[in-house]
Amino acid sequence: MTEKNRSRWDAGRFLETLTYFEVIPFLSCLKRLFTGSRDQAKQQSQSRGQSMGVILVAGATGGVGKRVVRRLLERNYQVRALVRDSQRAREILGGKVELFEADITIPETLTPQLMNNVSAIVCCTGVRVQPVEGDTPDRAKYYQGIKFYMPEVVDSPEIVDYQGINNLVQAAARSLPKAASTLLFDFKTPTQDMKETWGAVDDVVMGGVSESSIRLIDNAALFTGIVSTANSGGFASVRTRNFDPPLNLAEYEGIEVRVKGDGQRYKFILRSEAKWDGISYCYSFDTEKDCWIDVRIPFEALIPVFRAKTLKDTPGFDSSQVYALQLMLSKFEYDGSLNPKFAPGGFALQVETVKAYGGATKTLFIMISSAGVTRPGRPGINLEEEPPAVRMNDQLGGILTWKLRGEDAVRESGVPYTIIRPCALTEEPGGKALVFEQGDNIRGKVSREDIAELCLQILEQPKACNCTFEVKEEANEVRSPSWESLFSRLKADDLP
Incomplete structure (x- = not known):
C-alpha cells in the first residue's frame, strides 16, 4: 500500500488505549491522580474475585447473621440481607449492605428479585431461645423463666424453623445455579x-x-x-x-x-x-x-x-x-x-x-442449626446432663424437633448445602480452636464470632459440601489446626 492510500492513523486514540491499560506508567499515574478511577476499579476487581455473585444472608440482624454480614463486607463480597424491617436493619447493618424486605414464613415474599444474581445463601434465621444480646452466666435459670423470646412477631418453631427454612431452600432450588459454576x-x-x-x-x-x-x-x-x-x-x-x-x-x-x-x-x-x-x-x-x-x-x-x-x-x-x-x-x-x-x-x-x-460442587446453602437436635426422645439420653434447650424441648414448642425437620428440608432440596450445629452460642471473642464432630454427641460452647467466620470459610471449601456437623470451641487454645484440616475430617451425609 502506498503512503497516498493509507488512512489517517489516530495517535491520540493510541495513547488513550495505552494509558487506560497502564502501559504508560507516567500518564496512568497522572490519570489516577486526577480521577482516582483506577483505585476504584482495583477495589471492585478484588470484590469480583472474592464474591463472584451476591451472598444472601437470611436472619441478617441476629447475633450470628450481623457478624456474617460484617465479615462478608470486610472481604469485599456483595451482600444482600433478607430482613423483615429495613429501617431497623439499616441501623444494625449500616449503609453498605443491600436490604431486601421479605419473610421466610411467607413464601410469596421470596421472589425471583430476591434471588437475582445470588450465588450462595447463609441462613441464620430461627426462633431464639436466648437473649438478643448474648448469654447470661446463669443460662439455666433464664431458660426456666421464659416462654421464649421471638423478634418482631410471635412465631412458632414449626413456622420459622421448619416451614420458613423449607420456603427459603425451595426458592433457592429454583434460582441457584444447577451446575458447579462461578459467575x-x-x-x-x-x-x-x-x-x-x-x-x-x-x-x-x-x-x-x-x-x-x-x-x-x-x-x-x-x-x-x-x-x-x-x-x-x-x-x-x-x-x-x-x-x-x-x-x-x-x-x-x-x-x-x-x-x-x-x-x-x-x-x-x-x-x-x-x-x-x-x-x-x-x-x-x-x-x-x-x-x-x-x-x-x-x-x-x-x-x-x-x-x-x-x-x-x-x-x-x-x-x-x-x-x-x-x-x-x-x-x-x-x-x-x-x-x-x-x-x-x-x-x-x-x-x-x-x-x-466445571468446578467442584460447593456449598450454596449454609444453615445454622443447633447441636442437640436429635437428642430429644433419643433412647439412653440422660436429660439431666443435657443443655437446657434439650431438656426443655417440649416446653419450648419442640424447637429442636422442628430445627431437625428444617435440616431434613435442606437435605432433600437438592441444593448443595452445609448444616452447622453449634453448641451453646456466646458473645465471647472469637479465635479459639474449634472441634468438629458428627453424630450429635458433643456439648460445650462456641463464639458467634467463630461461627460467622466458619460460614465464610465454608463458602470456599468443597470438602464441606453436603455435610452436617457439630462445632464447639476447645478451651484455652488458639485456632489450630487449619480450616482445611478441619474440613478434611468431615464425612458427607448419607443422602438418598
Missing part, C-alpha cells in the same frame, strides 16, 4: 465496576484504524464497532484491565460465555501473566446471527499465541492466575490464515454472562 460477569445486572474494567484494544496499537467499544444495554453488554483492513490492520477487541489479585480458576474446567452475534467468528482470549504484550491464550467460536448461544471454552483447548503466531512448545494455560479476559473480531485466525467468516465493516456481539464452569 464472573453478569451483564444482566450491570454494576459500576464493569464500566471501569473493560476497555477497547483495537488495531490502532499497530497503526490500524478499526474502532470498537463496549457499553451496557438492556440485560447485556454490547461489543460493537467497525473493523477496517486499512493500514494492514483488521481487528477490534475489548479487554479487561488486569485483575488484582488475579483470579484463581484452577478448580474449573473452562469459561462459558452466553452471546448473541452477527454470524461472524470471534475469539475469546485469556492471559495468565500481567504483561501487556505477553502470551495470549485464544479460542475461536462461531456465532449464529441474532441467536443466543452458550459457548464453552475448555482451558485445555486454548491456543497459546504471541503476536498472531502460535507457540508450539509453550505450557498450557495456567488457570490458577487469570489476569485478563478479552473478546476479539479479527480478519486473521492463526499464523497468517484468514478468518473464513470475517467481513470488514460494522459488527455487533452481545454478551449476557461470563462464568467459569
